[in-house]
Amino acid sequence: MDLKNQKRMAAEILKCGENRVWIDPDKIEDVAECITRADVRTAIASGVIKAKPKSGTSYGRIRYAKGQKAKGKRKGPGSRKGTDNARVPDKRRWISTIRPIREELKQLRADGKITPSAYRLYYRRAKGGVYKNRRNLRMHMINAGHLKEEEEN
Structure with missing residues (x-):
């Protein structure tokens, strides 16, 4: 019919x-x-x-994907659209590098483990991008003989 x-x-x-x-x-x-x-x-x-009722959009797959991204998955080269600089700007990257180094220098000076002149020297070098992280900074200080307490350990 x-x-x-x-x-x-x-x-x-x-x-x-x-x-x-x-x-x-x-x-x-x-x-x-x-x-x-x-x-x-x-x-x-x-x-x-x-x-008939309207059929909605299923959010199950989206929820799953969000969960995966929260774990840090799905972030490989195939999923990236912007440049590295667009994803994490150079300034942000620099800030996250320099702040802990400067914090470490201030702490060492406050504890009296380095002299103010050594502090100034390493502060300027840090500003020039010589050290990658806190550990790298401490290694340089120990090798140069500016950090006494660490040599004995």
Whole structure:
């Protein structure tokens, strides 16, 4: 049975797409006899014709991906769009390098482990980018003989 017209009319009345129109499979003969809009409205009122619910977007995959990214996964070269500088600007990278080094220098000076002149020397070198991290700074100090306590350990 061709119910194209009935489906079209029902879609207009229900204000939905034709794909969302549901016709009761047991009452197909009754729907086939619905010729006018009034007949279709009656069928809708009696529950023979209904609008299927809208199907939403499943967020399951998105939630999974977010969980993976929270663990630090999915960040390889194939997932990267910007340059390294766009992802972590040079300034941010420099800040995260220099702050701990300067903190270490201040702590060593405050504890009296290095002289103020040594502090100034290493501060200037740190500013010039000589040291990669705290450990690298301490190694340089020990090798130069500026850090006495560390040599004995």
